[in-house]
Structure formats: C-alpha cells, structure tokens
Amino acid sequence: MAITATSTVALVREKFPQAVVETVNFRREETIILLPEHLVKVCAYLQRNQQYTFLSSVTAVDWLEREPRFDLVYHLLSIPNQSELRLKVRVGQRGEEHPSVPTVSGIWPGANWYEREVYDLFGITFAGHPDLRRILMPMDWTTYPLRKDYPLTGFDLPEPHWGGQVPYDTDPGVGSQTLRTPYSRELNESRSKISQSQEPGTEKK
Amino acid sequence: MQKQDIETQYIIEDSQSLEDGKRIDTMTINMGPQHPSTHGVLRLILTINGEIVVKAVPDIGFLHTGIEKTAEAKTYHQALVLTDRMEYLSPLCNNLGYSLAVEKLLGIEEEITDKIQYVRVLLAELQRIASHLVWLGTHALDLGAMTVFLYCFREREMILDVFEEISGVRMMTSYICPGGLQADLTPAFDGKVRAFTSIFLDRLQEYHDLLTNNQIWMERTKGVGILSAKDAIAYGASGPVLRGSNVVWDIRKAFPYSSYEKFDFDVPVGTNGDVYDRYLVRMLEMEQSLKIVNQALEGMPTGAYRVRDPKVAPPPKWQITGSMEALIHHFKLYTEGYRPPKGEVFVRTEAPKGELGFYIVSDGTAKPYRMHVRAPSFANLEALPLMIEGGFLADAVAAIGSIDIVLGEVDR
Numbered sequence: 220m221a222i223t224a225t226s227t228v229a230l231v232r233e234k235f236p237q238a239v240v241e242t243v244n245f246r247r248e249e250t251i252i253l254l255p256e257h258l259v260k261v262c263a264y265l266q267r268n269q270q271y272t273f274l275s276s277v278t279a280v281d282w283l284e285r286e287p288r289f290d291l292v293y294h295l296l297s298i299p300n301q302s303e304l305r306l307k308v309r310v311g312q313r314g315e316e317h318p319s320v321p322t323v324s325g326i327w328p329g330a331n332w333y334e335r336e337v338y339d340l341f342g343i344t345f346a347g348h349p350d351l352r353r354i355l356m357p358m359d360w361t362t363y364p365l366r367k368d369y370p371l372t373g374f375d376l377p378e379p380h381w382g383g384q385v386p387y388d389t390d391p392g393v394g395s396q397t398l399r400t401p402y403s404r405e406l407n408e409s410r411s412k413i414s415q416s417q418e419p420g421t422e423k424k
Numbered sequence: 425m426q427k428q429d430i431e432t433q434y435i436i437e438d439s440q441s442l443e444d445g446k447r448i449d450t451m452t453i454n455m456g457p458q459h460p461s462t463h464g465v466l467r468l469i470l471t472i473n474g475e476i477v478v479k480a481v482p483d484i485g486f487l488h489t490g491i492e493k494t495a496e497a498k499t500y501h502q503a504l505v506l507t508d509r510m511e512y513l514s515p516l517c518n519n520l521g522y523s524l525a526v527e528k529l530l531g532i533e534e535e536i537t538d539k540i541q542y543v544r545v546l547l548a549e550l551q552r553i554a555s556h557l558v559w560l561g562t563h564a565l566d567l568g569a570m571t572v573f574l575y576c577f578r579e580r581e582m583i584l585d586v587f588e589e590i591s592g593v594r595m596m597t598s599y600i601c602p603g604g605l606q607a608d609l610t611p612a613f614d615g616k617v618r619a620f621t622s623i624f625l626d627r628l629q630e631y632h633d634l635l636t637n638n639q640i641w642m643e644r645t646k647g648v649g650i651l652s653a654k655d656a657i658a659y660g661a662s663g664p665v666l667r668g669s670n671v672v673w674d675i676r677k678a679f680p681y682s683s684y685e686k687f688d689f690d691v692p693v694g695t696n697g698d699v700y701d702r703y704l705v706r707m708l709e710m711e712q713s714l715k716i717v718n719q720a721l722e723g724m725p726t727g728a729y730r731v732r733d734p735k736v737a738p739p740p741k742w743q744i745t746g747s748m749e750a751l752i753h754h755f756k757l758y759t760e761g762y763r764p765p766k767g768e769v770f771v772r773t774e775a776p777k778g779e780l781g782f783y784i785v786s787d788g789t790a791k792p793y794r795m796h797v798r799a800p801s802f803a804n805l806e807a808l809p810l811m812i813e814g815g816f817l818a819d820a821v822a823a824i825g826s827i828d829i830v831l832g833e834v835d836r
Contacts, residue, residue: 276798329660
C-alpha cells in the first residue's frame with residue numbers, strides 16, 4: 220500500500236499512541252500534534268521507515284496568551300511517495316523564557332539552520348543542537364523579534380542609533396505601538412520599568 | 425592560536441600541526457560580504473590550507489529585513505508586495521506562491537478560472553527564464569566569460585518589457601494577487617510574448633555554443649562542487665540543485681498547482697551533481713519553460729481575470745461608479761481586507777531557485793497571524809560547505825554561482 224499522509228497519520232496513531240496529542244485535517248493538510256518528549260522518536264521512525272527523508276522547514280508560532288505558548292512546526296516531505304505531512308509540538312510554560320525542545324538535526328542534517336533560525340527569532344533552544352548560534356540577527360542582539368510581545372517598530376533606541384544595537388546601560392523602553400493582547404500590554408508596561416542596568420530581553424534579577 | 429570572530433562567535437583557528445609527518449599550515453580568511461562573486465551579501469569564513477578549502481562557514485543575515493514580522497502587521501493584500509521584495513529576481517513566482525496559499529486558506533481555489541491559471545503559469549515560466557538568465561550571466565561572469573552576461577541581460581530585458589506591458593512595472597509587479605490578477609492582459613501582450621518566444625530558442629543555442637562545449641568552461645565546472653543525491657535530500661536542497669544531483673523531483677509534477685497538470689514538459693536531471701550538471705539542468709529548464717509558455721499562449725482560454733467574490737477581489741471600476749453596494753465592497757476591501765477562517769496552510773511551489781513554501785497561520789482576523797517563508801536559497805546555501813570543502817578556493821566561486829542564491833530570500 221502506498222504511503223500517504225492519511226495512512227501515515229493512522230500509522231503514527233497506532234505505533235505511538237502515547238505520543239500523539241491530536242491530529243488535525245484542515246484544507247486537506249494533515250497535522251499531527253505530538254508531545255515534545257516523543258518528537259525525536261517519531262521523527263526518526265518517519266525518516267527511516269516511512270521515507271520522509273526531506274525536511275522542508277522548521278518554524279514556530281507564538282501564541283502569547285496560550286499555555287504552552289509556542290507551536291513548533293515541522294513540514295515533512297516524502298519524495299518517493301509524494302506525500303506531505305506536518306508535525307507540531309507545543310512548548311513554553313508561562314514565565315519560561317527559553318523553552319527547550321530536542322533537536323532533530325541528527326535525523327535531518329538540514330534542520331541545523333532551520334533550528335538556528337527559530338532560536339534566533341523566537342528564543343526557543345534545541346537540546347543537543349551542534350551549533351546553536353544566532354543566524355539572521357546580529358550576534359550581540361539580546362531579544363527575539365518574532366515573538367508577539369516584541370513591538371513591530373522595535374524598542375525605542377536612544378540617539379544615535381548605534382547600528383541598531385541597544386547600548387546595554389540604557390532603558391530600552393517600548394515603541395508606542397499597541398500590542399494585540401492584554402497580557403502583552405501588561406508586559407509592555409513592566410518592560411518600561413526595567414532598571415537602568417538591565418539588558419533588554421533578559422530575565423529580571 | 426585560537427581567537428573568536430566577533431560577529432559570528434565562530435572559533436577561528438590558525439594552526440600549524442603535523443599530520444602523517446607533513447606540516448599543515450591552515451589560515452582563516454574572510455570572503456565577503458562585499459565580494460562580487462557572492463551574489464549579494466554572503467560572507468564565508470574559510471579555513472584554507474594553501475589553496476585547499478578545509479572548512480567553510482557561511483555567515484548570513486546581512487540583508488535581514490524582517491519581512492515575516494512585517495507581514496503580521498499588514499492585511500493579506502498588503503503583505504503581497506512584501507513577497508516581491510524577498511526574491512527580487514523572480515517576484516512573480518513569489519506572488520504566485522503567496523496567492524495560492526491565501527486562496528487555499530480562503531477556500532476559493534475552485535473559483536480560480538482557467539484563464540487566471542494559464543496566465544499565472546505563463547508568467548511564472550517567463551519569470552523562470554528571466555531568473556535563470558540572470559543566473560547564467562552572473563555565473564559565467566564569475567568564471568571569466570563576460571560576453572554571456574551581456575547577451576543574457578539583452579534577452580531578460582524583453583521579458584521585463586512584457587511585465588511592464590501588463591502591469592506597468594518591470595520588476596516588483598505584484599501582478600498575481602490572491603483572487604486572480606491585478607489587471608487584465610493588454611492587447612499588445614500576445615505580440616510581445618511571441619516576439620520573445622520566436623527568437624529565444626536561437627538565443628539559447630547561442631549560449632550553448634558559447635559555454636556548453638567550451639573547454640575552459642568544462643575545466644572550471646566539471647567535477648567541481650559535487651553534492652551527492654543523499655546529501656542533497658538530507659540538507660533540504662531543492663530545485664535545480666536537487667535535480668542536478670540526479671533526483672527526479674519537481675513540485676510542478678508531484679503536486680501540480682495552477683493547472684500545471686495540463687502542460688506537457690520534461691524534468692531535466694543531472695548525473696554527477698557537479699557545477700556543470702546544475703548548469704545543464706538550468707539550461708534545459710529554460711527550454712522546457714519556453715515550451716510551457718508556448719502551450720499556454722496557444723491554449724489561452726477567455727474569461728474573467730479575477731474571481732467574482734467581492735469579499736476577496738474588488739468589483740470592476742464601472743460597477744463602483746454606478747452601484748452603491750460595489751462602492752461599499754471596494755471600500756471595505758481596501759480598508760479592512762478579508763478575513764480567512766482560523767487555520768493554517770503550507771503551500772509548496774516550484775520557484776526558479778527551488779521549493780518555495782508559504783506557511784500562513786490565520787487567527788480569523790484580516791492580518792496573517794504568522795507568515796513563514798520556506799526559502800529555497802536558504803536550504804540550498806546550507807549545503808554549500810559540502811560542495812566546497814576539500815576543493816580549491818577558486819572552485820568555491822564556481823559552486824556559489826551554481827547554487828544560484830538570492831540573499832534577499834535567504835535573509836528575508
């Protein structure tokens with residue numbers, strides 16, 4: 220029997236009943252939501268036994284109000300079977316600044332850069348990643364721009380703008396832009412109360 | 425001696441060591457970001473032993489513009505123009521990928537008429553030829569063949585003239601939009617495309633004459649920058665890079681979108697996965713694209729150029745001036761935009777550089793909650809160290825040219 224996305228979903232449900240949170244079919248796209256601790260096991264199984272050898276992308280979505288806060292999204296592709304599948308894990312408890320997920324770069328070497336990108340823009344760390352550095356933003360950047368509590372206009376920078384970098388000993392403040400949710404507004408306010416010596420985006424002492 | 429690169433935190437090692445009784449001197453040098461042959465602002469940190477590249481570490485992000493973040497603050501039709509600016513050598517292919525994703529999210533794929541689909545295919549293939557022409561010109565220029573560059577840009581100009589004819593803009597057209605096309609084709613469109621298709625096969629032969637059997641070209645490209653099929657898949661390389669490594673994979677064939685299943689074309693693949701194979705794959709792809717353009721031109725159906733749903737596409741101008749309801753629709757569309765249902769889609773398309781994926785998450789509002797772009801150049805660039813490590817420094821230039829990166833898309 221040919222492997223299709225639907226058959227894979229059924230197979231994963233059967234093989235790893237304790238790992239699957241739920242499965243979703245929206246617009247004929249199959250999604251399996253997994254528990255983070257079972258992610259590597261399921262991925263390895265799909266890559267080795269079900270010919271999902273091609274990892275298209277790894278990305279994240281920040282649901283600021285929800286708990287767990289982040290969705291990590293993996294798009295898999297099976298070239299021999301022409302089948303596509305989406306895996307998801309939910310991570311990030313309230314107050315957890317850097318949620319951690321096991322890396323899949325041991326299974327698909329290409330995941331290395333995708334995971335660096337997610338780390339760079341969302342601040343999610345990948346346990347066991349061989350080279351977890353920032354990739355798109357400058358290396359001395361302290362915050363994570365794609366998070367929903369990061370204002371679109373960035374933090375107010377004191378003049379002169381030193382190449383977009385926030386000098387460490389200044390109050391970062393927050394741009395005047397209104398954020399989407401009450402939670403983030405509260406966060407906004409507390410951010411502007413950050414002490415003089417504190418680096419933006421770091422945990423309060 | 426060990427020191428750390430300030431920008432990348434990458435440990436630089438200049439060392440002298442003995443291996444098998446021979447003294448090895450390695451040196452770390454910097455290539456880019458201001459280097460003509462890196463096609464933009466790519467920086468490579470190369471550890472070299474004499475002329476041999478021992479280790480290559482790409483450093484990207486110099487063109488990071490935060491397009492994914494910006495898109496979250498725009499309505500769906502405003503975010504369209506951002507996609508042009510990512511991969512600025514093939515904006516129409518990006519428009520197509522984005523439009524397909526939004527249409528899938530809205531659930532209006534069935535309403536897209538044959539006319540719209542054919543025009544989209546035609547333009548996407550013209551764009552593929554234009555993109556490959558820029559690649560061919562710059563790639564040949566990197567390796568010392570200057571003439572080809574001038575010829576390629578001459579032909580590309582004809583394609584840009586076609587885009588200007590239909591949209592008024594040469595490059596950032598945003599002509600393909602969710603719900604159809606921005607405007608109808610003009611009467612002069614057909615003639616301009618035919619003027620191009622009638623000469624292009626001969627011109628393609630000219631490029632073949634200049635390069636394909638050229639001894640110097642073959643010396644510079646054959647057996648250089650080899651990427652095995654297994655590595656190409658493992659690293660997520662796609663498009664001509666994957667096909668050059670002898671993997672028959674084309675999204676247009678595997679998941680036909682926008683009526684590609686109605687067109688007759690072949691998928692060229694290479695055998696060795698070296699620079700020469702990737703060169704040949706792209707050259708043959710241009711021929712296939714021309715074939716598709718001709719078929720689309722011959723079989724062009726008549727019909728509306730955008731969907732009739734006034735919630736997605738604006739009503740025609742004559743209705744706006746005469747009907748109150750149409751005016752309200754027009755106003756609501758451009759002030760509020762449309763609201764797709766809650767959900768998420770990931771749409772793959774075959775862009776000139778490879779697999780272009782748009783992942784759009786909707787929370788039911790008029791703005792995308794999250795837009796992620798699976799950029800082909802990003803993944804292809806990740807496989808670059810595999811191609812150049814162990815080869816000559818001069819061959820690194822050939823390999824960079826052969827993967828055809830656009831940094832606007834890598835960094836987004």
